[in-house]
Amino acid sequence: MSARVPPRLWVLLAAFVAAVLLTAQGRALAQQGPFLTARHVVQLPADDPRAGAWDQAPASEVPLIPQGAVMPALRQTSVSKVTVRALHDGKDLAVLLEWQDATRDATTGHPDLFRDAAAIMLPVSEGIPNICMGAAGQIANLWHWKADWQEDIDKGFQDVVDAYPNFYKDFYPFASGQPPFRFPQDFAAAEAKNYSPGLAAGNPLSQPVKTSPVEELTSQGFGTATHKSLQQVNGKGEWANGTWRVVFSRSLKTADPEAPDLAARKDLPLAFAVWNGSNQEVGARKQLSSFLTLAIEEAPAGQTASALWSSETPLWMWGGLGVAFLAVLGGMWMALRRTPSAGA
Numbered sequence: 446m447s448a449r450v451p452p453r454l455w456v457l458l459a460a461f462v463a464a465v466l467l468t469a470q471g472r473a474l475a476q477q478g479p480f481l482t483a484r485h486v487v488q489l490p491a492d493d494p495r496a497g498a499w500d501q502a503p504a505s506e507v508p509l510i511p512q513g514a515v516m517p518a519l520r521q522t523s524v525s526k527v528t529v530r531a532l533h534d535g536k537d538l539a540v541l542l543e544w545q546d547a548t549r550d551a552t553t554g555h556p557d558l559f560r561d562a563a564a565i566m567l568p569v570s571e572g573i574p575n576i577c578m579g580a581a582g583q584i585a586n587l588w589h590w591k592a593d594w595q596e597d598i599d600k601g602f603q604d605v606v607d608a609y610p611n612f613y614k615d616f617y618p619f620a621s622g623q624p625p626f627r628f629p630q631d632f633a634a635a636e637a638k639n640y641s642p643g644l645a646a647g648n649p650l651s652q653p654v655k656t657s658p659v660e661e662l663t664s665q666g667f668g669t670a671t672h673k674s675l676q677q678v679n680g681k682g683e684w685a686n687g688t689w690r691v692v693f694s695r696s697l698k699t700a701d702p703e704a705p706d707l708a709a710r711k712d713l714p715l716a717f718a719v720w721n722g723s724n725q726e727v728g729a730r731k732q733l734s735s736f737l738t739l740a741i742e743e744a745p746a747g748q749t750a751s752a753l754w755s756s757e758t759p760l761w762m763w764g765g766l767g768v769a770f771l772a773v774l775g776g777m778w779m780a781l782r783r784t785p786s787a788g789a
């Protein structure tokens with residue numbers, strides 16, 4: 446074939462091939478970017494924010510803005526961005542957040558002290574929820590890591606005596622042990638618990654013994670954040686040289702109606718929030734991101750074709766690509782017909 450195909454048709458063909466490959470990955474061409482790809486690893490560093498395995502995860506730098514929509518608002522960010530990475534082992538997902546914070550604020554023992562914290566928001570229902578913690582009928586699942594809960598896990602419950610070293614109590618009804626008495630060790634007796642009403646009432650925020658530094662909440666818009674009865678998220682946070690690194694981890698699969706089944710969702714919008722305790726940030730006073738799309742990479746089942754071609758690609762997309770392909774071919778044929786052959 447001596448006739449020349451105009452270069453623009455080759456470009457079209459190349460674009461078409463790229464589109465096919467993206468679609469085969471089940472990626473909607475017009476998907477909400479930016480993306481966060483959860484890479485597959487064999488050993489998941491679910492409780493190690495400094496593990497070398499995190500170098501395998503592509504990093505997304507996510508800008509943060511101050512929450513200025515409702516009072517108490519934040520007028521200016523004290524943390525301007527958070528770097529996010531994600532890994533999974535086919536069973537669990539781990540997400541690492543890293544941000545700059547010159548001070549490590551891990552206690553709320555004094556009324557004027559606030560802790561550092563970070564959160565991830567995931568939608569439970571399909572679609573992209575309202576960024577302000579969902580809305581009526583749009584349930585948001587919140588994973589809230591708190592530096593003071595981390596401190597309680599790493600060093601034991603941080604009691605009043607830790608905030609006020611000169612605190613002393615020489616008598617406590619029903620407490621065992623010696624003054625000034627340690628909470629909760631010396632308050633095992635049921636009667637003694639009555640002197641800690643929050644604990645006695647079962648308030649989750651009054652539980653001195655923490656099993657995870659992450660609280661899982663549900664909300665349908667700001668002002669509705671509620672502790673979830675089923676707590677499934679683990680985590681580990683470490684501060685060093687002015688930087689927090691915090692891992693959140695959870696199983697991919699869940700039957701919990703108040704949380705997204707990550708195994709069943711190919712692309713999931715995620716948003717982040719960060720609180721800086723030394724800037725008196727708590728609750729609504731925080732910085733937050735816009736949405737990112739979490740793409741969970743297929744586990745490499747021997748790199749089989751099935752790993753590449755996802756059954757999730759909607760038929761209309763194949764139809765559209767088919768028409769485009771025929772149009773490109775048609776265009777090439779037309780061009781060939783119009784080009785007079787060298788011998789003519």
Ligand code: HEM
Nearest residue numbers: 514564565566577589667668669670716717718728729733
């Ligand atoms: C402009 C959007 C937002 C507004 C107006 C807003 C507002 C609020 C308000 C008023 C509270 C306190 C009342 C309550 O507990 O519901 C709150 C708490 C909270 N918000 Fe938001 N929020 C927004 C976005 C976000 C995002 C994107 C996330 C997560 C990525 C988030 C996570 C949380 C968490 C975990 C709490 C509980 C904090 C605590 O107990 O200290 N919020 N927010």
